[in-house]
Amino acid sequence: GAMMGIFFNQGQVCCAGSRLFLDESIKDEFLERFSEKAKKVVVGDPMDKGTHMGPQVSMEQLDRIKGYVDVARAEGATVLTGGVCPTLEGDFQKGFFFQPTIFSEVKNGMRVAQEEIFGPVTSVITFKNEDELIKEANDTIFGLSAGIWTRDLVRAHRFAKEIHAGTVWINTFNMFNAASPFGGFKQSGYGREMGKHALELYTQIKSVWVDLSGKPIGWYGK
Template structure:
């Protein structure tokens, strides 16, 4: 059983208050998490502030770049440790963790380290009233101590997506991983020490949200900015805390993403793409698709094909051969998702596939397993269609015209992502501009160029991450005016 302690100023800190870490595959107790209290959170933030003003600030940009490359290499050097930690926390299949989570988690450090080698700055020549000139130029400086509140669905990937650019820009961080997934954030502390990142640059405090480490971190007056990925209502609470001191926030929040399939689309590719978008990572992806709109001429055929896909997944232990779907993150989350499954039945949905809990072997029966599910027949006002479920499920409805598809897709307070499947270039570009989302994929899903802007519209987020867009949050732009 693993002991997950807080990582503060380069050392491991235990506390008297602990809580359980359980494997979602079979609900076994696999660890004890040391919950950070007021003293530990304060120590972590102050360590980050001291490092910001001390050894980290004294490093030249190239030295920071080299250290962050060493961090990425350290993750790859301990690849098996990180994969094992990720699948123990989340229960996701080995292939998913080893091909996506860990490689991307390492890459995030190199990508943003290389970005800051040549940060673009603006320069202007000004004619002054006395007939002379003045030179104005911009300088990007670190924002300060960044509070990083992480989700549980892609723990290492989404944590390093924030920590990578934060450190590359010269900030220091205090990370609060999800209480469900403490392992890789803790393991990263070992790597930081191994490669020589100065103490206090990277800190980890464990705990929950309200009344625990999460709330304490967001309310600490020495935290200069807060970045968060998770539910919209949690983002609202963090924003209220950040308002004290007028501290900036960067949020990637909930979504109720639509997949739109036109009759002229490549049918097989559309079915495969929507199946990935709906069921990958057991539907626990912020960019996942829970609403599918299919043009009427191919609607019945598409429903049958996606239902067959949903019934074809192999559930089991992460390293068992052929397993391509894991459990939900916890029994608590399964209860929430099953609540929506029950509500769909109550509201009259036709259950095309799934709809409940699968029969699992005795050694897995206590795990957080759930069936991939496809529905049809619900009104657009249904909670199942309007609210984020975060499970392996989707509702399919028909549409007739392009204008109708746009109206259906936009009829939600969320605006994170969408995918459009069509062979018509004109349709593709019109849809890309009409859909109220942060990212719109055409004939693809989860195809990411990390240099591009990423973030949500409406209630799905604030700000953009990725490439130079990350600089907008992790640095402050200072203007220097020199009279010549």
């Protein structure tokens, strides 16, 4: 699920799960398994069925990602895997490819956690309790989407209620349906795509007032 959240479409997704909040009690085991899976992601020819991740959309975007990786390192984050362009052969040597990247030891106030990178870079932030998790999850100017992974659905619904995001996925990620509204809170925009709420984007409201009394208005008519 965490893989799908950040590496889908090379991380070039407006609702990418770029911040990964992880319970401290499972940190070491999870990061080991997460990193090993990320290292197995095949980066290369997007037309090859064996490829998992293709290129970034442009050199400008690739340079942007590299810049954020440098910033994260400077701020004290640790690269568990990735952080560089892959070595490819043939025509793909000059492509805009970047390896799946995982940062640990990230603080929620770091730029890599607070700004939109729009690439395959995830920032792992640990938490000790639910209150700390909710506070830090909501401590962002964005609020498009969130994902919750748990076997406790009562807990999941409690989190979904508290998290300031337009879409909350539980035990899944990047799922869409034309009948389900999609949109964000805060600086992630206003209005909704899809669902009946999307119709409001194509309408304008007009107020028309008509006085049927035939009487003068207030003291001006005296």
